[in-house]
Amino acid sequence: GAVVSQHPSRVICKSGTSVKIECRSLDFQATTMFWYRQFPKQSLMLMATSNEGSKATYEQGVEKDKFLINHASLTLSTLTVTSAHPEDSSFYICSAKPYVLNTRQGESGPGRGGNEQFFGPGTRLTVL
Amino acid sequence: RKEVEQDPGPFNVPEGATVAFNCTYSNSASQSFFWYRQDCRKEPKLLMSVYSSGNEDGRFTAQLNRASQYISLLIRDSKLSDSATYLCVVTGLKTSYDKVIFGPGTSLSVIP
Numbered sequence: 001g002a003v004v005s006q007h008p009s010r011v012i013c014k015s016g017t018s019v020k021i022e023c024r025s026l027d028f029q030a031t032t033m034f035w036y037r038q039f040p041k042q043s044l045m046l047m048a049t050s051n052e053g054s055k056a057t058y059e060q061g062v063e064k065d066k067f068l069i070n071h072a073s074l075t076l077s078t079l080t081v082t083s084a085h086p087e088d089s090s091f092y093i094c095s096a097k098p099y100v101l102n103t104r105q106g107e108s109g110p111g112r113g114g115n116e117q118f119f120g121p122g123t124r125l126t127v128l
Numbered sequence: 129r130k131e132v133e134q135d136p137g138p139f140n141v142p143e144g145a146t147v148a149f150n151c152t153y154s155n156s157a158s159q160s161f162f163w164y165r166q167d168c169r170k171e172p173k174l175l176m177s178v179y180s181s182g183n184e185d186g187r188f189t190a191q192l193n194r195a196s197q198y199i200s201l202l203i204r205d206s207k208l209s210d211s212a213t214y215l216c217v218v219t220g221l222k223t224s225y226d227k228v229i230f231g232p233g234t235s236l237s238v239i240p
Contacts (some may be wrong), residue, residue, distance in 0.1 A: 017211045034228060036230075042232070043215065043231060043232040043233045044215070044230045045230075046227070046228060046229070046230075049227070091169070093171050093172075095228075116162070116174060116177070117174075117228065119171040119172055119173070120171060121170070121171050122170070122171045124169075
């Protein structure tokens with residue numbers, strides 16, 4: 001299957017610092033990447049959808065000025081948690097949807113294999 | 129009402145048992161459906177897609193009922209390694225991108 005990497009896997013920082021998390025699709029291109037947050041014993045919550053070359057779309061209740069997303073290329077999206085506080089401590093996971101070329105000549109578009117997403121291994125952020 | 133709801137669990141079953149998980153979704157425009165498995169402190173991994181015709185992969189069977197907006201996952205002959213949280217995932221078009229909604233998950237513990 002397709003591989004998505006995240007870096008760093010774990011980060012501990014002081015309150016007030018900014019933390020940058022990278023999400024890379026290693027063997028495919030992704031026009032769309034998603035950022036999730038998961039608190040202990042809770043499900044994944046979609047924070048934002050990152051689209052290559054355009055502004056990210058944030059879910060309700062997610063501060064776009066606090067969680068900066070940049071999708072600079074078809075294989076890289078970054079999430080920056082600005083001025084992190086202890087309540088931002090969480091497991092942050094990215095996912096990516098492959099952008100595939102259809103077999104019919106000249107056609108391309110989002111992956112048509114059932115909209116499968118491939119997840120990164122996650123980044124565990126602890127803010128002291 | 130939450131967009132995706134699942135059995136609260138946890139399910140504690142003996143090895144060899146058959147267990148069924150249910151999931152309901154509220155948006156009738158939803159297009160794709162999946163079951164993911166998540167082990168403790170790890171990322172979710174795709175278990176199987178769910179089709180209207182139903183699909184089976186070894187001990188796992190998934191069903192979709194669009195009319196009732198209901199998805200199910202059946203695990204037969206449970207193994208210890210099946211212990212995990214099972215997430216129902218629904219996607220559908222929202223403006224220019226596919227929005228993905230995760231259910232809260234159902235925890236399964238298979239006991240020796």
